[in-house]
Amino acid sequence: MRPLLFAANWKMHVGPRDAREYLAIFRHAYAPLPERQVWFFPPAVSLEAVVEGLTHREDLLAGAQDIHWEPKGAYTGAISGPLAAQAGARAVLIGHSERRHVFGETDAETGKKVDAALKAELLPVLCVGETLAQREAGETVAVVTRQLAAALENESTALDKVTIAYEPVWAIGTGRNATPKDAAQVHAEIRQWLKARKAGTTRILYGGSVNLKNAADLLAEAELDGVLVGGASLEPAGWAELVRTAAA
Numbered sequence: 001m002r003p004l005l006f007a008a009n010w011k012m013h014v015g016p017r018d019a020r021e022y023l024a025i026f027r028h029a030y031a032p033l034p035e036r037q038v039w040f041f042p043p044a045v046s047l048e049a050v051v052e053g054l055t056h057r058e059d060l061l062a063g064a065q066d067i068h069w070e071p072k073g074a075y076t077g078a079i080s081g082p083l084a085a086q087a088g089a090r091a092v093l094i095g096h097s098e099r100r101h102v103f104g105e106t107d108a109e110t111g112k113k114v115d116a117a118l119k120a121e122l123l124p125v126l127c128v129g130e131t132l133a134q135r136e137a138g139e140t141v142a143v144v145t146r147q148l149a150a151a152l153e154n155e156s157t158a159l160d161k162v163t164i165a166y167e168p169v170w171a172i173g174t175g176r177n178a179t180p181k182d183a184a185q186v187h188a189e190i191r192q193w194l195k196a197r198k199a200g201t202t203r204i205l206y207g208g209s210v211n212l213k214n215a216a217d218l219l220a221e222a223e224l225d226g227v228l229v230g231g232a233s234l235e236p237a238g239w240a241e242l243v244r245t246a247a248a
């Protein structure tokens, strides 16, 4: 069985001081549960504070929201895999829809970043998902498989170390989430794609307006191995309750 993964994407929220307070509350509210992991993706400035706040909790882990594909160099404003790892990150989000659609990140760049993450011994969480126009044009599966191929088809990519997050762009931060059945259908397609490449243990998360009300219904679908949550992860007591009660 794949342990359920609850991933919190804090985006551009929660600085180091707030992160310390957040984790003190969260750790108190959430004791480890079997087969359940919680990964936090704070902004880079808060990584070390989060890592410190997670000590002695094997079920909790910190990751970066993005990395550059080069290990070092003149890239003002960017962080690299080795820098994130030095700050204590053990995972990294790659190709989040905001990176793709706000910052113009390309499929080819996601591939280079996955390789860079693995080289830095970070676990990549590759985000894929279609826009509303693509969904309405019936292109969901084509878009998602194109994104998977571009990011993961390098033969040196260790698929067992990768997690996939399916996040339809139209569901992120909009309050509009895919139905559990819609999500499960796309997850099944992703699973097929992975199986064809002999990757049986890769986890597939769902993301996009997941909250305390809908998480349990989504996770009732056997195809979902966890959730990637933005807004509903920003408040520690609510996030602790979501992790504790979803899929109880």
Ligand code: PGA
Pocket: 009, 167, 171, 172, 173, 174, 175, 207, 208, 209, 210, 228, 229, 230, 231, 232
């Ligand atoms: P949301 O964000 O939960 O606020 O919709 C999810 C994400 O962007 O990962």
